[in-house]
Amino acid sequence: MSGRSxxxxxxxxxxxxxxxxxxxxxxxxxxxxxxxxxxxxxxxxLLVLALGTANRFFLPAVWTLVLSSLEGKPLRIxxxxxxxxxxxxxxxxxxxxxxxxxxxxxxxxxxxxxVNAIIxxxxxxxxxxxxxxxxxxxxxxxxxxxxLPFNIWPVVATAGALAILISPPVLRRVVDFYLHVQNRTDxxxxxxxxxxxxxxxxxxxxxxxVQSVYSILxxxxxxxxxxxxxxxxxGAIFLSSIAGMVAFFxxxxxxxxxxxxxxxxQPWYPKEQLVIFVIFWRLAxxxxxxxxxxxxxxxxxxxxx
Numbered sequence: 001m002s003g004r005s006x007x008x009x010x011x012x013x014x015x016x017x018x019x020x021x022x023x024x025x026x027x028x029x030x031x032x033x034x035x036x037x038x039x040x041x042x043x044x045x046l047l048v049l050a051l052g053t054a055n056r057f058f059l060p061a062v063w064t065l066v067l068s069s070l071e072g073k074p075l076r077i078x079x080x081x082x083x084x085x086x087x088x089x090x091x092x093x094x095x096x097x098x099x100x101x102x103x104x105x106x107x108x109x110x111x112x113x114x115v116n117a118i119i120x121x122x123x124x125x126x127x128x129x130x131x132x133x134x135x136x137x138x139x140x141x142x143x144x145x146x147x148l149p150f151n152i153w154p155v156v157a158t159a160g161a162l163a164i165l166i167s168p169p170v171l172r173r174v175v176d177f178y179l180h181v182q183n184r185t186d187x188x189x190x191x192x193x194x195x196x197x198x199x200x201x202x203x204x205x206x207x208x209x210v211q212s213v214y215s216i217l218x219x220x221x222x223x224x225x226x227x228x229x230x231x232x233x234x235g236a237i238f239l240s241s242i243a244g245m246v247a248f249f250x251x252x253x254x255x256x257x258x259x260x261x262x263x264x265x266q267p268w269y270p271k272e273q274l275v276i277f278v279i280f281w282r283l284a285x286x287x288x289x290x291x292x293x294x295x296x297x298x299x300x301x302x303x304x305x
Contacts, residue, residue: 031279038276044221045284051214052288053295058207059124060084062200066123070116072190078299083110085296087121089289115184119175123192124200126162129245131204132238133159139235155242168192208238218284224277229268236264258282 060081068075083106090102107117137152164170172191215237219226226233244257258278265274 034276034279035283038222038280040280041221041223044217048214048218048221048284049287049291051210051217052284053291055207055210055214056088056288056292057081058203058210059088061203062127063120063124065196065200065203066120066192067112067116069192069196070120070190071112075112079110080106081296082300085293089293115175115179119171119192123166123171125245126166127197127200127204129242130159130163131201131208132242132245135208136235136238136242139231139238143229143232143235166192166197168194168197211237215281218281219277222273222277222280224269224273232265232268236261239264 060077064075064077064080087102103117103121104114107114212234240257240261243260262274
């Protein structure tokens with residue numbers, strides 16, 4: 001066993017212990033009395049969990065597409081599912097440093113480039129931010145007839161700058177500059193293609209369709225009437241997701257996402273209903289994450305058997 005492999009195991013153990021701690025923090029913050037006293041449509045809730053867990057598998061597909069393009073060879077989603085699941089759960093660590101760090105550890109273990117691990121993780125996050133920004137603004141504009149309750153131009157400008165950054169021509173120059181600064185001019189790196197970018201956008205679009213469906217079903221399971229205001233509701237869901245992603249020091253966007261959602265929809269819904277929804281929303285997303293990791297672990301065990 002190599003020195004790096006011996007070092008990786010205790011680091012992985014510490015990572016999972018830290019994740020378990022922050023999950024415990026989340027559960028302690030839940031108003032369990034409100035949860036126990038609220039009526040829940042159980043069949044709909046179980047369908048939400050099934051759809052949400054299945055929805056988690058779109059992101060490993062995006063990562064595999066990006067990493068395959070950067071590595072210059074096709075990679076299998078099945079082989080990368082477990083390292084992605086580890087990095088996905090690492091979002092629950094404050095600062096989100098472990099998100100990319102876990103990818104780097106996986107690069108050493110699975111034999112692909114550390115540089116490509118960093119780039120692919122960054123590209124995936126930026127694609128999500130850009131896509132969700134466009135989707136949330138489109139839905140909120142449709143619901144509110146373009147009278148948005150905030151200035152959209154800083155958000156649009158930021159998303160536009162990020163989109164330009166990960167465009168293949170610009171990203172190639174950024175990577176070349178990084179390798180020059182690191183004195184790694186001898187390193188051969190493949191580059192992201194436009195075909196890969198468009199394929200990732202299609203996969204993300206499918207993911208957001210499924211997310212929209214299970215979000216509306218979750219609201220219906222809690223008797224939150226959203227059918228007449230579906231565009232407003234989904235716009236708030238996606239806008240709050242952006243807030244959770246960019247809240248750098250919030251583990252998994254905890255608190256930030258829920259606050260943005262409640263504040264945005266408070267003029268249209270009673271605050272008590274919104275608070276109940278975000279409690280169940282956070283619990284459902286947490287259970288989905290755990291189920292996703294469990295399935296990824298089972299897939300990994302089946303592959304190594």
